[in-house]
Structures are given as C-alpha cells and as structure tokens.
Amino acid sequence: MHERAEEHCCCRDFEDMTTTKKLWIGIGILALLSPLGLIIPSLFGAGGAWGEWGAEEFYKLVGYVPEGMQKLAHLWKSPLKDYAVPGHAQGLARRGLGYVLTAFIGIAFTAGFAYFIARVLGRQNKKK
C-alpha cells in the first residue's frame, strides 16, 4: 500500500534497491503507522476484539468467571501484555509510543524466528 506512494517518487535510489529492502521499508512504515490501530478504535470507544476479554473484563461482562477459565487465564505472564511497555500505560499518546515500540520489537522477534526456521529448513538447498 505504502510502497505505491514511494513508487512515484523521483529518487533513483529507491528504484535501485533490492525487492526485500523495499518491502522492509514498507513494513517499517506500517510499524510507524501502527498506533492508528490503537487510536482509531479508542475514538469510537471500541474495546478489544470479541471473545478476547481477560478474566477481569469477563467478570464485568457476565458477572462471573467460569471455573476453568479462572484457572487457565493467568497461566502465562507475557512481558509486553497488550502491546504496552510496562509502566507506560497512561495517556493515548504514550500508549501510542509504546505501541510503535512493541511493533518494532515484535517485528524483530517474528522476522528473526522465521528467518532462523527458514535457514534451518533451506540448508540442504543452498546449492540450488
């Protein structure tokens, strides 16, 4: 999407870049724009996705927490829960900043993990 705007720019440098480099720039732009995914829902007063409530939210919604859910809900403590930097929670602007930061952290982890898998799997085919 964002690559399209780039495409019309006159810089020859961009034309000369490799495909993967251009695509990484596109993903970087998406990461920088990611707070839109936080700000736009909050403008509409929308909460999270349907069926993704935490146990506390669930209690507010239906007035009780099912027994099994209670047990499993806190099984795992994620370090950057809800794409927020701990202690950085107040205000939409700061949350937006945390969101961009976690976007880049997440991109680094997903890309690194996927690249590792691909290198391990593709090893035998190196000569091809």
Next chain:
Amino acid sequence: MHIPDGYLGPATYGALFGVTLPFWAFASWKLNRTLKARQAPYLALGAAFSFVLMMFNIPVLGGTTGHATGTTLIAILLGPWAAIISVSVALIIQALLFGDGGITAIGANCFTMAVVGGLTGYGIYRLIAAGSDIKSRRRIVAGAIAAYVSLNVSALLTAVLLGIQPLIEISSSGQPLYAPYPLAVTIPAMVSGHALLFGFVEAAVTALVLKYFQRNEPAMLA
C-alpha cells in the same frame, strides 16, 4: 480471532495442537525440499508483515474490534506452506510476548488463522486465477475474493471452537467451565464483523499489495 487462555477446555486445545502439528510438520518438510536459502528473507518478511498487520485494530459496531491477517496474501506470494509457517510464527510471538492469544490456544489459533486461512485462501486464489496472465486483472480479483472468504472461514471456525465449549465442558453442577457462549451467540458475533468489515479490509490489502507486485515484481507471482 486470537482465542485467549481459559476459553477452550483441555480436550479442545489438546486436539487442536494434535491437528495443527502434522500441518507444521508437513509444511516444514515441504519447505525443506523446496525452499532455497536465499528465500529465507521472504519468510521473515511474511511473518513480520502478518504480525504488524494484525496490530491495526479496526472498530466495528458493538464496541469490539478486528483486523486483517495477511495470510492469503502471503500464501499467494510464497505458497501455502510458507504462509502456514510464517503466520504461525507471528501468532506464537504474539502469544508469548504480547499475551495476544493464549499459549494453550496456540494450536487452535494457528489452525484457524494460519493453516485453514492459508490453505483456503491459496486454493480459492488458484481456482479463480487459473490460466490467467501474471499481469491480468483476474489475479487481483482472485486475490481479493480469496482473502475475503479465507478470513471469514477462519472467523467461523474460531466461533465454532468457542461455541462448542458450553456443550462439552460443563461442571458437575451444569455450569460452563470455559467459554460460556453457545454457537447461536459466537457465530453471529464473530462472522458479522468479519463479513461486513474486516473481510473487505483483508481483500483490499491483498489486492493493493498484489497490484504492487504485478507492477514491480511480477516474477514473485509466477
């Protein structure tokens, strides 16, 4: 569509790990035979793209949100097996680092979004695009329709997994132990947002990026 911990009972999440595992194994075997080392960056790009795209939450009537996944697009560009691996990687990182989707539900979430999403999207795309020129308009339309249908199939499957919980996981006193909503609630709730809004967003993203590849990198569509 990311099912959290505590919504699925052990029978369901266990079974879904069991169902997803062979797909991961087959996808790995397939990539092992076909993936060339220089293609590794594309798998990383696919995973990162899916991850960041899922951060764009879109509000829908009723106070909830949803998002596109990029699964069909990745399946079209890299093949369904690479899509299964890269979207699964994004989902696993989301669960572990960000608490988006439960760790007990990793099998279920990877099955609905990566496995079923990838294979459905790829199958529909190939069916509609069959025999068309790389630069044809039909490819774009095929990608858009495939993306729309694929996301909705994933959403429907998620709704079914949630909706069967009160049927199979009840305490001795008859109380639901995990997700308490019946199918009559989960299906309309999940499908409405995806059919009316998120599916179109998925289709638009897929069509736009495919158009970019047609113009600039047609070799990727061969």
